[in-house]
């Protein structure tokens with residue numbers, strides 16, 4: 001079954017859906033939700049980010065996410081609970097034009113950790129990346145202490161590519177080639 005769904009009521013455009021979740025692009029109405037998410041120090045601890053200093057700063061980030069999705073037809077997506085419509089966090093791809101590769105990322109409210117939402121939503125993004133966008137590979141980064149994030153990547157089949165620097169911090173690099181795609185040089 002395809003993860004893509006177009007005929008649902010959430011903000012008009014739904015990009016992906018899973019058994020429990022709906023993933024859609026950001027809109028300007030997501031600014032308060034994004035501010036709330038980053039306001040928890042536990043949520044941003046291993047991300048290289050901090051709480052937004054102002055609503056204007058959060059809005060600038062959301063505008064950038066909207067622009068990225070419009071430019072590349074891929075991006076970080078808001079993850080909602082399919083039944084309740086509650087915003088749980090975000091998950092998705094970010095296209096790096098200079099490197100010609102997309103990275104996978106995710107971030108959820110702490111009260112929803114451990115319920116499998118990251119694995120479920122990221123799994124849908126990976127399938128979308130390979131089966132619909134036709135990308136040959138995905139990359140990801142996680143700080144070595146971020147056990148939960150590394151577990152999610154490993155459950156999805158990502159393999160370690162070695163130490164790297166992400167947002168100025170020491171991180172572990174990961175890569176997932178599309179099944180059947182030639183190995184990267």
Ligand SMILES: CC(C)(COP(=O)(O)OP(=O)(O)OC[C@H]1O[C@@H](n2cnc3c(N)ncnc32)[C@H](O)[C@@H]1OP(=O)(O)O)[C@@H](O)C(=O)NCCC(=O)NCCS
Nearest residue numbers: 043106107108113114115116117118119142147148149151
């Ligand atoms: C990383 C994050 C997205 C994971 O979300 P999640 O919905 O809880 O993830 P899942 O439930 O799908 O899977 C987490 C896995 O890690 C495991 N895990 C969590 N904390 C762990 C720990 N301290 N030690 C060992 N395993 C741990 C869980 O048991 C689960 O594995 P399982 O399914 O085999 O039981 C969430 O913790 C988060 O939002 N963190 C803050 C933002 C962040 O760090 N993003 C990633 C930046 S690289």
